[in-house]
Amino acid sequence: MNLHSAPRKALGGLVGFLGLLLALGFQPVTTKAKKDKAGVSSATCYECHDEVKVMKEGSKHAKLACEVCHDDLSRHVDSGGTEKPVTRIDPAICGNCHKNQYQSFFKVNLEGSARREKGIPAGRSPMQDKLLAGHGFTFEHNEPRGHAFMVIDQFAVDRFQAGRFQFKKGWKGVTEAGKTWDVLEDKGPLFKLPESAMAANPTCMQCKTSDHLLKWKYMGDKDIRARWDRTSSPVDVAKDTHYPVGCVHCHDPHGTQPRVVRDALIQAIEREGAKGLFAKDGKTDLKVIDFRDFRKIGVMQKTDSRMMCAQCHVEYNCNTGAQWSDGKRVGYDDQRTNHFPLQNAKTLLAHYKKLDFYDFKHAVTGARLIKLQHPETEAFAGSAHDKAGVQCHQCHMPKQKGVDGKVFSTHGVIRPLAEVKASCIGCHPKGGVEARRYEIETVRNYIKGKMRKSEYWIGRLIDTYVIAKRAGVTEEVLAKAREKHEEAHVLWEFWTAENSDGFHNPELARETLTGAIKAAKDGVDLLNQAIDAKPQAASK
């Protein structure tokens, strides 16, 4: 983005929100930047960048030298702006001051383990291989680990790039949460594990890392100013990805304002407007800034972690698919491959039908299915906790006392069930930790029961479909059964993709999972009736 091609004055109204904008002209590097030995004072920078001045001066970052994050400044100044400075993206820079937050983010929880496949009997989605038949997730689909691993785990999973990216130290590397390419290695383009998939795409990575903020146009559209877009080689983008989601995803680096940067979220909030998940009295506290048709960011007056977390913890589409209307393929050139519905399980299918997009066809029934991502935001919206004004960080990033004695919000985002005292007891002290654990487990028990029943019935629908098709049941009936499959699938998979086993919103979980059961049963019934109505079935 070419900032000096725009009149400086025109930018006056944006002061306070322009940190990122300015940064867009910088060329980020991922190796440690050379120290700018000349020393360029803030005053020098402010001579041209007064919007940064306004932002910084009014904030807690006021006293930080520009060189903290930017390098090659004297070359930049000496060249009159032609030579771009370097923006350092290592979150450790923020960590120099925000030690507790930084260290908690990267602390590895050794009580867990990695690569816990969901599709096993006691896993989150025991019948996944049958119910997702035909989708890449059937090759490997694991319970998530912490944020520190989000890039590493995405790249290493068998379905991402056929196993091309492996842990450098093999199984000994799985506890390391460092820079991507310190931990992983590229086995090369010819490397391919059997029974793997190539499901990577550049859009998906925009939820895992902040590295590409300055290289990615709004919505991932192609642009000469953008190094990466939706159609870029996933391998190339991966190789340029070094850190998991960074501080700047949620915090403006110049002005410290709470913010969001994920394009499809901003698009969805603008699209949904007053009826959106985050709206209160018809509006959200999100000021969206459009940077000359290149990027948008959304800045809040007050932290709303529901929106911050919604940058990733939502159902989103990032892959190719096809159209309901005519079955035609939707490729990466189509903006629908970077899309946040922001709808819960009840309205999601209708939304995708209106969008004219579905992800894949079920390998057995041919039903047109939506592959759900982690829709925690949509699940939580409208829940008892949401209505009470609780936001994500209150349970998942509770206050802790650091080694330095300072109280801080842990950025090692936690599983409340494992830390009930920190997460729940502040608001719900009655009965203590054990009572809270009991209640949480009870919700999960109940919803897991409904998930398993949904799976049983969708499984039966699939099995019955095969029989019906081979028995010569008419396409009209089969089409109706596929519709029931499509309906049941979204209502069910929403909850196995979601990471709370229903706790985020047990009422919605119950309502929609029983909807899945009902739809699947209806499908089974209509198929069985058609099979049994055929003369062959009776006469044979």
Added chain:
Amino acid sequence: MNLHSAPRKALGGLVGFLGLLLALGFQPVTTKAKKDKAGVSSATCYECHDEVKVMKEGSKHAKLACEVCHDDLSRHVDSGGTEKPVTRIDPAICGNCHKNQYQSFFKVNLEGSARREKGIPAGRSPMQDKLLAGHGFTFEHNEPRGHAFMVIDQFAVDRFQAGRFQFKKGWKGVTEAGKTWDVLEDKGPLFKLPESAMAANPTCMQCKTSDHLLKWKYMGDKDIRARWDRTSSPVDVAKDTHYPVGCVHCHDPHGTQPRVVRDALIQAIEREGAKGLFAKDGKTDLKVIDFRDFRKIGVMQKTDSRMMCAQCHVEYNCNTGAQWSDGKRVGYDDQRTNHFPLQNAKTLLAHYKKLDFYDFKHAVTGARLIKLQHPETEAFAGSAHDKAGVQCHQCHMPKQKGVDGKVFSTHGVIRPLAEVKASCIGCHPKGGVEARRYEIETVRNYIKGKMRKSEYWIGRLIDTYVIAKRAGVTEEVLAKAREKHEEAHVLWEFWTAENSDGFHNPELARETLTGAIKAAKDGVDLLNQAIDAKPQAASK
């Protein structure tokens, strides 16, 4: 029951057992009864109720004033008996003296959790949805919690009244073990959760509460003197149910004698006589008293907790069904809807055939199935522990020391596996707690293996049946296969309904579960033979 219509002299022979009988004339209330301010002395009561005098005077309750449990006595006396006094049924009244027993009964074990669905992969009945297809239990069927929750959990389960009764405080209410309608609320007659059932009936509740002892005729038959009978509205009976099973279920309140009050148990013990489960040398220590064709109670000279617990922990029928002989419906007007077989898995099917009753037809095969309830009593009967004279309370209600230093039998009925020291070590000290735990787990491992195998084979029978039917296998063969299903089902489900995973009687469990496997395999074989014998199968 109208006591003064019977000559007082005729009752003379019953003294000592008449506490309840007298009480039958009283109108119980469930709200805290008004204190009888006038003060009526026992002597006054004894003027008319000399049988109570005899019972009480000879017992530890001798010094208790009648007003401890009965209110409005002066009105009763003043009216010459026309106005009925009030009998208070809150077990807290007993708890005033029996603090340890009372408190242990209502203590909530926060190490557990609620609503653990049995029909999930690692649950007690992983294939339940398939094997019980067509039965209400497929809507929600949970691992049981403690006695304090027995009414609450029964009313709140999705299959009871379509979810009409919900926790007042939602999921925060699940740890509360208070009075039913302090914890639950009625969402009203129009409220209906999807994928739920309406499986409630008044008889079933007679095992969960003692509230209706004075309002329920023997066997739940209709009677002008009975407020509730088998055909009453389950909702009305539920609304009048305030406490879980009370002290008076097992302890005579006037005389403290060990007793049983559940009608169908008394009927079954009388019916089975010398060959019954509890008989020793041809008789049981149970004196059955018939109160003028209204109620019966059974009083023991010595505590036999096997009979006390058998009031609920048995297979019983409390619902409508149909007849083996002609398929006709058996409604609540029929006494067979309140029936205890007191038979173990080996003889149960024959018993129900003789009774000409089955519960439901399997949705897929149409086999006529028995839905088992918790047959712990029948499972235990004849086991090594039973033969050694061990009774239920010795393992499940071990002696403890109360906060007051007194030793008492805990009434918070425990799971021995969780409290091996208290339950087992007194008799089996060798090797200590860990050896006992090891042995218990070993039994359960082995029997769980057999249960899972039974389920596998019954599942195959169901699947093969569908294929056979559609392949045109003759009704003669199909009928034989259904018979195998009927046989296998009872032998299997007995053990998933039973709550010990076979520990109560591993030998019986092994014998009958392998019987289930055998029957199911036989069914599969005869169906497969018939399918493969059909010319179409070969020529196609």
Added chain:
Amino acid sequence: MNLHSAPRKALGGLVGFLGLLLALGFQPVTTKAKKDKAGVSSATCYECHDEVKVMKEGSKHAKLACEVCHDDLSRHVDSGGTEKPVTRIDPAICGNCHKNQYQSFFKVNLEGSARREKGIPAGRSPMQDKLLAGHGFTFEHNEPRGHAFMVIDQFAVDRFQAGRFQFKKGWKGVTEAGKTWDVLEDKGPLFKLPESAMAANPTCMQCKTSDHLLKWKYMGDKDIRARWDRTSSPVDVAKDTHYPVGCVHCHDPHGTQPRVVRDALIQAIEREGAKGLFAKDGKTDLKVIDFRDFRKIGVMQKTDSRMMCAQCHVEYNCNTGAQWSDGKRVGYDDQRTNHFPLQNAKTLLAHYKKLDFYDFKHAVTGARLIKLQHPETEAFAGSAHDKAGVQCHQCHMPKQKGVDGKVFSTHGVIRPLAEVKASCIGCHPKGGVEARRYEIETVRNYIKGKMRKSEYWIGRLIDTYVIAKRAGVTEEVLAKAREKHEEAHVLWEFWTAENSDGFHNPELARETLTGAIKAAKDGVDLLNQAIDAKPQAASK
């Protein structure tokens, strides 16, 4: 074996390795041998047995009197060798000095439990009943306990001898690890539990006990000098089995040299030669001694626990089967019923095809399947740990400090996951116990995922086969599908039979399990194509 029929001189070259050879002439007894009261000095023995002299004198056992292990020596001497002395086989004799080793071997780990069926949802082989249909293991197949139980558990399992051998004390006996017939009882030849199998054979027992070392000819062939052979009655051999695998399986009793005695292992190592699993630079450190066509032992210069453990922890065949070439039965008279392939999952099927042997036909598809035993050795071979020179004992028998303060290798062979500190930290201290546990669990998570996927697809292959056969798909296609089943089966079952959930060699596990998935998918595809190509399928 008749030692004095051979010229003494001819044996000269064997000194140092002849301990067992001499012992072969002795008649072992299993009851405590009568004390040889006369007292025979070593010098007397050495007069005839100078090879023993050489062995013992050069070893730590030099000062042990012969009477420590041999009884009735004076009778032997007095008879001029005609009367045989008695060799005592109770490992407690070794335990007199090697207390720590002995006690650790027989210590019962009460944290576990017995009879954990593998074929349950959360077990090691959840779909076993379907995938092994037709094989005896479907009657009972448990997770293994420690070595102290290896004979007891083998005899007591339902599939061994139809339950004829039961715990004397019933379920209370399961924690006892004593002599076989102190713990078990024989219910007699008429005793038969339903749903059990008769899968016992004498060869299988040679991996569980050392009791028959002197009674069993090489490879179990018939011989007048051998009390037992492959065709002996399993019951008779069982009744003569008193101890689990003993010290002498791995340690030469006279000379303390590390050794192996299991015949089929020795045969396999000789057969495989330079390309064998244990070979380094084209040879193994195993000197095989053939005792005049009766027995062989293999003696090492240096301990190689990979070979010691390979005496049992391998895939081996010990049962009857049939030939690939013509389907003819292979009986116990055939040496192929005592066979160690020493091949990993990749080459195993080809090996068995070349051997012209398979175990059983799958009950549904008729595919000719290999039933795998515990191939830990083959799994480990070539792994990262193996390449680094790690042997079994380093992880499974780590050094401990005994109560006497002496450091020793625990002979209570451990599960490293339960004792990470002892097993792993010595070599891999970084990150400590929790990091190691995390890594181990991660490997297991990943491989379990692949196992469950394999099972899903082999299950689908079986189900689809039935449909295809009934749809009249040609035998040519069915045969191809069976081949895919045969291939997939070996690649999969190797890993459920193996006891590390893939940790011994995750790379091999991944490669071969995905091979199983691929083969099964191919089978499903070709069947489905054939079904759908049939005109009936379309027209019906």
